[in-house]
Amino acid sequence: MSFLQIRTFKKGDYLLQAGKICSHKHFILEGLVKTSYLEDSGTERIVQFALENWWVLDWESFVHEKPATTSIQALEATRTLTIDKASLEDAYQKIPKLESLFRKITENWLIAVQRNKKYMMASSQVRYNTLVKSLPNIVQRVPQYMLASYLDITPEYLSELRKKHS
Amino acid sequence: MSFLQIRTFKKGDYLLQAGKICSHKHFILEGLVKTSYLEDSGTERIVQFALENWWVLDWESFVHEKPATTSIQALEATRTLTIDKASLEDAYQKIPKLESLFRKITENWLIAVQRNKKYMMASSQVRYNTLVKSLPNIVQRVPQYMLASYLDITPEYLSELRKKHS
DNA sequence: CGAAAATTTGACATGACTCAACTGGAGTGG
DNA sequence: CCACTCCAGTTGAGTCATGTCAAATTTTCG
Numbered sequence: 001m002s003f004l005q006i007r008t009f010k011k012g013d014y015l016l017q018a019g020k021i022c023s024h025k026h027f028i029l030e031g032l033v034k035t036s037y038l039e040d041s042g043t044e045r046i047v048q049f050a051l052e053n054w055w056v057l058d059w060e061s062f063v064h065e066k067p068a069t070t071s072i073q074a075l076e077a078t079r080t081l082t083i084d085k086a087s088l089e090d091a092y093q094k095i096p097k098l099e100s101l102f103r104k105i106t107e108n109w110l111i112a113v114q115r116n117k118k119y120m121m122a123s124s125q126v127r128y129n130t131l132v133k134s135l136p137n138i139v140q141r142v143p144q145y146m147l148a149s150y151l152d153i154t155p156e157y158l159s160e161l162r163k164k165h166s
Numbered sequence: 167m168s169f170l171q172i173r174t175f176k177k178g179d180y181l182l183q184a185g186k187i188c189s190h191k192h193f194i195l196e197g198l199v200k201t202s203y204l205e206d207s208g209t210e211r212i213v214q215f216a217l218e219n220w221w222v223l224d225w226e227s228f229v230h231e232k233p234a235t236t237s238i239q240a241l242e243a244t245r246t247l248t249i250d251k252a253s254l255e256d257a258y259q260k261i262p263k264l265e266s267l268f269r270k271i272t273e274n275w276l277i278a279v280q281r282n283k284k285y286m287m288a289s290s291q292v293r294y295n296t297l298v299k300s301l302p303n304i305v306q307r308v309p310q311y312m313l314a315s316y317l318d319i320t321p322e323y324l325s326e327l328r329k330k331h332s
Numbered sequence: 333c334g335a336a337a338a339t340t341t342g343a344c345a346t347g348a349c350t351c352a353a354c355t356g357g358a359g360t361g362g
Numbered sequence: 363c364c365a366c367t368c369c370a371g372t373t374g375a376g377t378c379a380t381g382t383c384a385a386a387t388t389t390t391c392g
Contacts, residue, residue, distance in 0.1 A: 103269040
């Protein structure tokens, strides 16, 4: 278990900065983080909110060891179980069960991304409702302009949606 | 290698029918298939075109052995390298390298789905251009109403886009 | 308390959809 | 070889969802 490490991040701290190489997988024990990237227009687009019991990393950067396109930032004080890539690969050699475990985790992650992609293609109203249902408290924990960024709508329009909905 | 099998499908044949359990991974040697599901409204939505050297399966059905929500159908005569789930899992036990290989394939698939999700959130015009660039010949090989379904726009609007573009 | 940031509101613009009509090519049968 | 049908694709009018921009209002926080 030497490849596991507990880390703590304060609100605003970066678990990963765009441009650097993502060499860790983080499992969130407590707290909330966002994964986001900068669009050509210069605005930030959030691609994932991750909270307790979720994994977070930049997959492309982690797997291919190239500069990350996303940043991962704590939105609340956060504690993670963090795994270093090099020692994880050592461990795979020694413990085949471990590789099997992470294969399955990856498979389930893939399924989740596909599901997420599917619902992100619905109307904004549906996307908003789904978000609220699938991440309870998210509305209280995250400012609206970030929800709008995640939902791929303008903050103004999200404001309208919320008015209609209530 | 006993878990590998070569199969052939005629145009219109199903590699998988929605409702059945997806118990195989197909690697396409030659041909073209589409993965699609039925929306509530009753219209078909295409989620993937897969051609030579791509894998195709319903992940959620395969991993959790539940009825598939998607159908996979050959759009052209297609030859595949097909892997049966049960024998694959046997093979994992015997050949740890194999599990490692498929873990990596899954990771790369995940990366591809994420990239795909990202570009599917761009404007229709960009989505169309990206599709044409990333799957050359797709415009010749697939009727426009299927491209429209994949791009999540109406055939009418795709027609307009093409006019503007040329 | 006051300044800065977040949210709401409203007027107007645009992207994309709906529906109906029309065009044009690919069979098909006489 | 023609007439007919069928289906994909196009065109156009009207509509709805969502975006843009600017201003007003509310909330947050030093």
